[in-house]
Amino acid sequence: MATEFKLPELGENIESADVASVLVKEGDTVKKDQAIIEIETDKATIEVPSTIEGTITKLFVKSGDKVKVGSVVMIVDEGGTTEVKVENKNVAKKEK
């Protein structure tokens, strides 16, 4: 089954963050709590851990993107056959 992994609530008053680096690629197997991306707010760099396990079938972010809380970061195949289509509308390009 394919599952969306969305950027979780980071903390109070944080609505979006810049992607500093992407630590995985499509086709990788991820484990629970494994760091997926590093994001930067105006004060801190934060590693975002995965909450699911499986194979990454699609990755929607790259370094330099600005991502909003709740937007889809990746799709992970947790096993099984059902396919889920995802539109990742929340990911905006980094503002210049």
Place this chain on the structure above:
Amino acid sequence: MSDDIKKDKKTEELETSEWLYSLDYVLQNSGPERVVELLHQLQIRAHKSGVHVPFSANTPYINTISKEKQPPFPGDREIERRIKSLIRWIAMAMVVKANKQEGSVGGHISTYASAATLYEIGFNHFFRGKGDGYEGDQIYFQGHASPGIYARAFLEGRITKEQLLNFRRDLKPEGGLTSYPHPFLMPNFWEFPTVSMGLGPLMAIYQARFNRYLEDRGMKKPGGKVWAFLGDGETDEPESLGAITLASREKLDNLIFVINCNLQRLDGPVRGNGKIIQELEAIFRGAGWHVIKAIWGEDWESLLDKDVDGKLVKRMGEVVDGEYQKYSVEGGAYIRKNFFGKDPDLLKMVEKMTDEQLFKMKRGGHDPEKVYAAFKSAVDYVGKPIVILAKTIKGYGLGESGEGKNVTHQQKKLNEDEMREFRSRFGIPIADEDILTNPFYKPDEDSQEIKYLKERRKQLGGFVPSRKTDVRPIKTPPESLFEEFYKGTEGREVSTTMVFVRILAKLLKDKEIGKLVVPIVPDEARTFGMEALFRQVGIYSHAGQLYDPVDKDSLLYYKEAKDGQILEEGINEAGSMSSFIAAGTAYNTHGINMIPFFIYYSMFGMQRVGDLVWAAGDIGAKGFMLGGTAGRTTLNGEGLQHQDGHSHLLAYPVPNLVTYDPAFAYELAIIIRDGIKRMYEDQEHIFYYITLMNENYAMPEMPKGAEKGILKGMYKFHASDKKSLKLKAQLFGSGTILNEVLKAAKILEDDYRVACDVWSVTSYKELRRDALEAERFNLLNPTAKQKESYIEKMLAKEDGVFVASSDYVKALPDSVSKWFPRRLYSLGTDGFGRSETREALRDFFEVDAKHIVFATLTALFKEGKIQDKALDKAAKELGINPNKRNPMNS
């Protein structure tokens, strides 16, 4: 009296006796716990019905442990008395001899004299050494009692007679004894510096908490007590009592305070018009400590047995300390008349006692059995920190020459007659003719006293105090961990604070040293962007997390855990610094190389907890202090009290504190890696102060070969490629102001045809120490090959004028200016801070690019390189106002 009132009175008496009978019945049948529960229920019922029970945190002015509850004394009273007498004598003789020498060096007799029984009971029955199978106790000896601790170590064979003669003579080649506990000067003996007063108890609380932290994280076996010995006068220092609620909140039953209540401080009584023991009892009970009072000795307790109507307890409670002090001076007749004479029944109580017997009745702190009972009860107590309030007499045993007098604290010279009297009172086998010349009597090794004393210490795990460092060096994390910082951020704007937090997060993940890292923060973790660490390693809490945090659903939620790694200290720099010291000395205390990173608002470090920083230097604490939100103009908006432009100057005097003010990510990474190597791999006894800033900018790549200069304090960041320009300047910048210097260099080259080399100065203190080393060598060895300082070596061939700028006071560059080949012009931020934008602040303090440009042009003008007209033109172009108010005094 009317019949009605009489009847009411009778009813009341009947009612009272019924209630008392009920209480006795419950006590007999259900025990004291049931009595407490019933009284608690009664209190609730009364409160609900609007009856307000007056608050009192005090118990009567008698011993907490009643005679009936006193455990049997396990030692040999007579041998212990003889040992104690010898120690009293040697301690006194040591101080007296030190003051008979040429150049009197001072010393204190009276504190130990009053505390001898407290210490001896500890040494013979309680203090645990670090022998096989023992965790060992940490004992904070009261600094002024050090002569007694040395005297005992002499009997134990750990200190020589020559050392006793060299008390307070640290520089004697054969070895001296430090005035007070100073681990820096006696690293194999003293463990904890306890003067300056107030710091000992504060550090002890955090030591006990840190022990718990290590136990909860599985890094240390449970066990061991922390003892803090302090004086009653010392409790007036806010540091002494300021953190006592932490101890009760954390249920630190591994912590025992022993307060020697001799009722006197340096100038006079601690509480002449009150009662310090009752005051302290109320404070500690109110704060949730278990309080044990040892006020009266055996003789007084025998009188209390006769006190059926409570008149003696009442009298004990109403006499003020100033009067008790007088009893210790005036003798038995005075006590009979003024203490017992207030009531005929009390007088009758002592009618068969002589005046001498009255005078000799001991206070609790001088009665070994009372002290033993108090200590035993303290070590067995579970669930709360414990304080023992022991009543003593200052200068006990000094007799006429100083017992209980207002000048007793200063007493350091006894004449021969007084020494003879002391000798006789304590039965020291020394002949009259040896009293002055050879007073340091020590019984033979096979004497009862020495055998007993050594056997007791053997049973308790070895000698204390004693410090033996037994720790393996750790391996510095590999370069690869830091390499990303050497590359720069490729245009991404970050602050050095963010860089630090990233370094810290990586260190915490390191397999080798991650578990040794101790992040310490006084309630500013979010300010510094550290909230991601909450989840990564957790906030330490002995209780775990008993609630569902409000932000549980977010990634960076407030996570408390029993094995949490972060010490979140609340708004409390003194406590945080004490935690830093406990963690930074774990290599000694527990044989573990803990690496504390204490990050805080830089303004609230050196000037707020400077005394603790000094103590950290003395004790040999290792680790990193990180002054965040640093820089007078870099921290914008916060204003006068927050903007730090001088902590680096305040760090100058601490000899083993290495300081840096880095500008870029790679500088910070190089400094931290080298710091870990120097402190934990090379085992140098140093610690670090590094300032961090909150201004975001792109971090450049490290120039080739910069590493050595970063660590030495200065390196050339940028060499001008404008070879054709005739005018030249060497510009120096530190921290964020280096960016202003770079901007100024560009303006100077583009608009004023001045070629500029730019230097990053990472540490004026390191530069100065290096230069002072060379200068001192040259002064002492004028005919030898003269040494060159690093500054001289680096600048010997550099052309042009020198201009230095930083976000700190001008005294920093001025402190190294004499080693520059030509005059150094300093720009800095002298003066009170202001709430403003960075731009406005840098204009106000004259450290922005335009002021650096103008200072450089002025320097060139002074050197005769440019004309005054060019200078006037530049002033207009740059918008320099020569009549601007001076930030230093406005």
